Amino acid sequence: MxxxxxxxxxxxxxxxxxxxxxxxxxxxxxxxxxxxLFNTAxxxxxxxxxxxxxxxxxxxxxxxxxxxVNLFIGLSVGANVCVAKFYAQNNDEEVxxxxxxxxxxxxxxxxxxxxxxxxxxxxLLMLMKTPDTVIDGAVxxxxxxxxxxxxxxLYNFTSAILRAVGDTKRPLYYxxxxxxxxxxxxxxxxxxxxxxxxxxxxxxxxxxxxxxxxVLHALFTYDGCLRLEPAKLRISGKKLLQMVRIGLPAGxxxxxxxxxxxxxxxxxxxxxxxxxxxxxxxxxxxxxxxVAMNAFHHTTLSFTxxxxxxxxxxxxxxxxxxxxxxxxxxxxxxxxxxxxxxxPLLDLFVDHKPDTPRxxxxxxxxxxxxxxxxxxxxxxxxxxxxxxxxxxxxxxxPMFITLAxxxxxxxxxxxxxxxxVRTLECLYISYPVSWSLAxxxxxxxxxxxxxxTMKRVRAK
Numbered sequence: 206m207x208x209x210x211x212x213x214x215x216x217x218x219x220x221x222x223x224x225x226x227x228x229x230x231x232x233x234x235x236x237x238x239x240x241x242l243f244n245t246a247x248x249x250x251x252x253x254x255x256x257x258x259x260x261x262x263x264x265x266x267x268x269x270x271x272x273x274v275n276l277f278i279g280l281s282v283g284a285n286v287c288v289a290k291f292y293a294q295n296n297d298e299e300v301x302x303x304x305x306x307x308x309x310x311x312x313x314x315x316x317x318x319x320x321x322x323x324x325x326x327x328x329l330l331m332l333m334k335t336p337d338t339v340i341d342g343a344v345x346x347x348x349x350x351x352x353x354x355x356x357x358x359l360y361n362f363t364s365a366i367l368r369a370v371g372d373t374k375r376p377l378y379y380x381x382x383x384x385x386x387x388x389x390x391x392x393x394x395x396x397x398x399x400x401x402x403x404x405x406x407x408x409x410x411x412x413x414x415x416x417x418x419x420v421l422h423a424l425f426t427y428d429g430c431l432r433l434e435p436a437k438l439r440i441s442g443k444k445l446l447q448m449v450r451i452g453l454p455a456g457x458x459x460x461x462x463x464x465x466x467x468x469x470x471x472x473x474x475x476x477x478x479x480x481x482x483x484x485x486x487x488x489x490x491x492x493x494x495x496v497a498m499n500a501f502h503h504t505t506l507s508f509t510x511x512x513x514x515x516x517x518x519x520x521x522x523x524x525x526x527x528x529x530x531x532x533x534x535x536x537x538x539x540x541x542x543x544x545x546x547x548x549p550l551l552d553l554f555v556d557h558k559p560d561t562p563r564x565x566x567x568x569x570x571x572x573x574x575x576x577x578x579x580x581x582x583x584x585x586x587x588x589x590x591x592x593x594x595x596x597x598x599x600x601x602x603p604m605f606i607t608l609a610x611x612x613x614x615x616x617x618x619x620x621x622x623x624x625x626v627r628t629l630e631c632l633y634i635s636y637p638v639s640w641s642l643a644x645x646x647x648x649x650x651x652x653x654x655x656x657x658t659m660k661r662v663r664a665k
Contacts, residue, residue: 226528236376282455283600286452287447289511292370305433307362307363322350327344339481356417357413367423375419454604465611465615491581498536506596509525509595518662521596521597528593548571577636606643606646607647610642610646615636
């Protein structure tokens with residue numbers, strides 16, 4: 206029988222789903238919002254104290270970094286699903302093997318990413334048509350960020366392990382502490398030492414290292430099946446294959462998702478550094494809506510995985526219903542609020558020096574927010590459906606659906622519609638169109654998968 210911690214673990218297979226899902230999700234939302242708040246602090250410090258070029262340098266690497274990293278981060282989804290399933294089955298040995306395998310591969314992948322990102326930063330940024338005024342700063346930020354990839358990967362994998370058993374509180378506490386350190390280091394490096402973009406990157410990596418260290422400490426001192434023991438740190442081929450089967454499609458989906466975003470970012474870059482700065486500010490504001498919605502993706506993933514592993518098939522539909530309702534309400538409410546406050550929010554990212562074209566940068570940001578904010582909830586519904594499918598062990602078909610109806614649609618849009626109507630408004634419309642199409646198809650596929658699952662259960 207797996208050890209049940211009253212303070213941190215959660216049995217997702219019994220009791221009120223609404224209450225438990227909200228109890229699980231609220232710390233996740235708070236964690237995501239805090240993480241983004243600290244990232245926003247990076248952008249505000251860069252924009253206000255180092256200028257719009259520094260802001261564009263930091264923001265211009267985001268889509269490219271996500272493209273490279275998401276392939277490996279996707280494997281943490283596999284770790285989450287496997288741990289949740291074995292935990293629901295009270296199989297301590299399987300949980301332990303999965304945990305130790307996940308920790309080892311996270312460090313290995315982190316080292317691979319560090320080497321690749323450091324040496325490929327400039328060539329890849331040049332391929333993205335990064336302006337000459339921005340590229341040196343972007344290369345500096347990207348190289349420092351990737352050197353910290355081992356601890357970044359370690360944090361993502363270990364926090365996914367804690368989420369699998371319902372522990373979303375401690376990652377929140379750890380992030381709060383590390384994030385405060387991040388902000389203080391930002392101010393010290395950028396304002397006191399005056400090292401600009403490099404200072405922002407160093408502060409980010411340092412805070413990630415603190416977060417990873419705290420989660421590792423939690424696992425080393427864990428009183429139960431998640432306990433991490435140095436002597437057991439090895440790769441189990443069987444567990445790795447199980448994680449890869451679920452996580453690799455998720456990673457490929459994330460990477461190809463980012464390819465379309467890289468193409469969009471390249472198109473935005475062609476409008477100049479002021480458009481890049483305005484787009485970056487709007488993206489940061491959107492991020493607050495996204496992380497709140499994305500928390501429900503992780504919730505449906507973990508709850509579906511545990512209930513599927515525990516044989517509680519009747520609860521799975523209720524998990525999905527609740528997840529879709531929650532994410533729609535949160536997405537619409539936060540999106541509408543952000544749009545109403547768009548000008549003061551965008552103004553946070555722009556310095557007020559006389560030579561800064563403040564109104565121009567804010568104007569570019571408003572263009573993006575006008576298109577995105579009221580339709581953003583469709584991105585959340587798409588993610589919730591994907592989370593449910595992965596929890597049921599289906600990862601490859603959702604990947605292909607996303608590739609076709611999100612990535613493929615956006616790429617097609619860029620090379621057809623956008624070439625005819627070369628405006629930022631036209632470019633941004635590709636987002637809600639692709640989210641809506643993917644939501645419809647993922648929903649149809651989920652119904653098919655669930656019905657087939659129930660047929661197999663009844664046939665036994």
